[in-house]
Amino acid sequence: AQSVTQLGSHVSVSEGALVLLRCNYSSSVPPYLFWYVQYPNQGLQLLLKYTTGATLVKGINGFEAEFKKSETSFHLTKPSAHMSDAAEYFCAVSDRSGDKIIFGKGTRLHILP
Amino acid sequence: IAGITQAPTSQILAAGRRMTLRCTQDMRHNAMYWYRQDLGLGLRLIHYSNTAGTTGKGEVPDGYSVSRANTDDFPLTLASAVPSQTSVYFCASSAGRGVYNEQFFGPGTRLTVL
Numbered sequence: 582a583q584s585v586t587q588l589g590s591h592v593s594v595s596e597g598a599l600v601l602l603r604c605n606y607s608s609s610v611p612p613y614l615f616w617y618v619q620y621p622n623q624g625l626q627l628l629l630k631y632t633t634g635a636t637l638v639k640g641i642n643g644f645e646a647e648f649k650k651s652e653t654s655f656h657l658t659k660p661s662a663h664m665s666d667a668a669e670y671f672c673a674v675s676d677r678s679g680d681k682i683i684f685g686k687g688t689r690l691h692i693l694p
Numbered sequence: 695i696a697g698i699t700q701a702p703t704s705q706i707l708a709a710g711r712r713m714t715l716r717c718t719q720d721m722r723h724n725a726m727y728w729y730r731q732d733l734g735l736g737l738r739l740i741h742y743s744n745t746a747g748t749t750g751k752g753e754v755p756d757g758y759s760v761s762r763a764n765t766d767d768f769p770l771t772l773a774s775a776v777p778s779q780t781s782v783y784f785c786a787s788s789a790g791r792g793v794y795n796e797q798f799f800g801p802g803t804r805l806t807v808l
Contacts, residue, residue, distance in 0.1 A: 590734070613795065624698075624784055624799030625737075671736065675795045680725070680744055681752065682795060686736035 583608045583674045585685035593691040600644075600659040602688050604672030607653065614655040615673040615682065616646055625671060631655065642666070667692045696720055698800035700785050706806045707775050715770040715803050717785030725788045726768040727752075727797065728760060730781040737784065743768055744791070775807045 588603040606612055613632050617625040629640025636648040642665075646657045655672060672685040701716045719726065728740040729752075739752030743762040757779060759771045768787075772779055782804050786797040 615796070622802075624786075624801050625797075626799070627796055630796060679795070680742060680750065680791055681727075681739055682797060684729075684737040686734065 583612065583679070583683045585672050585674050585683055587670075587672050587685035587688050589688050590686065591689045591691065593693055594662045595693045596664055597661050600657070600662045600666065600690065602657040602670050602672075602690065604646075604655045604657065604685060605653050606655060606672070606674045608674055611650075613675045614646075614648060615675070616640065616644070616655075616657050617671045617673060617684075618642075619669045619671065619687075621668070628657070628670070662690075662692050664692050664694070666690060698785055698787055698798060700783075700800040700803050702803060703801070704804040704806075706808065707772075709776055709807055710774050713772045713775055713805070715772075715783055715785075715805070717768045717770070717800060718766050719768075719785075719787045719798075719800075720766065721787060721789075721798065722765060723787035723798070724765070724790050725795070726762065727786040727788075728758070728768070728770045729784045729786065730754065730779075731784060731802075732781050740770065740783075775805075777807045779805065780807045781805060 584607040586605045615630045616628040619625045631648045639645045669689045673682045675682045698719045724745045727742045729737040741760040743749045785800040788797045
């Protein structure tokens with residue numbers, strides 16, 4: 582069975598600093614991996630996804646994530662945080678034949694001026 | 695293009711009452727999902743449907759039912775609401791399974807059961 586662990590329910594970074602949100606997954610088969618973002622009072626939006634091929638995936642708004650099979654990780658990064666990045670971020674995993682996506686519990690990102 | 699619409703936006707409901715949350719998508723997606731979002735618990739899947747006419751249970755299906763009479767609509771019914779069903783409910787859709795399983799979310803329904 583697939584599962585996702587997000588380390589840190591809250592992360593604070595200063596504006597302009599590196600953003601690093603951690604995600605580890607458990608999957609018995611090669612996974613599909615996703616990062617979603619949720620702005621206040623809105624639904625989730627896809628940031629990026631890994632399916633096959635290049636392990637460094639670039640998404641919207643300057644975010645990227647690297648699939649590391651040996652570490653079972655899919656951490657999300659952004660070189661320079663903006664105030665508009667303040668939101669909740671969800672890592673998710675879907676197996677290759679699954680009907681469902683399993684979401685992590687989310688990490689709320691706070692941007693300090 | 696509206697994407698996914700949900701109604702109502704919010705609702706306060708007395709315990710024991712029946713309630714149907716509506717979800718409609720215009721993307722002709724095969725699969726649809728209902729999640730509940732609770733603080734500290736993330737999103738949990740309630741029910742899903744891979745295609746019109748079929749439904750399946752997710753992680754927390756008790757107290758909820760769904761139907762999928764056509765491609766566009768996927769209503770979620772609480773037969774007899776209880777306070778523990780107070781939550782924000784999100785409907786989502788995707789073109790299909792596996793590599794196509796990128797999910798698109800509606801704006802949510804905030805439900806309070808008193």
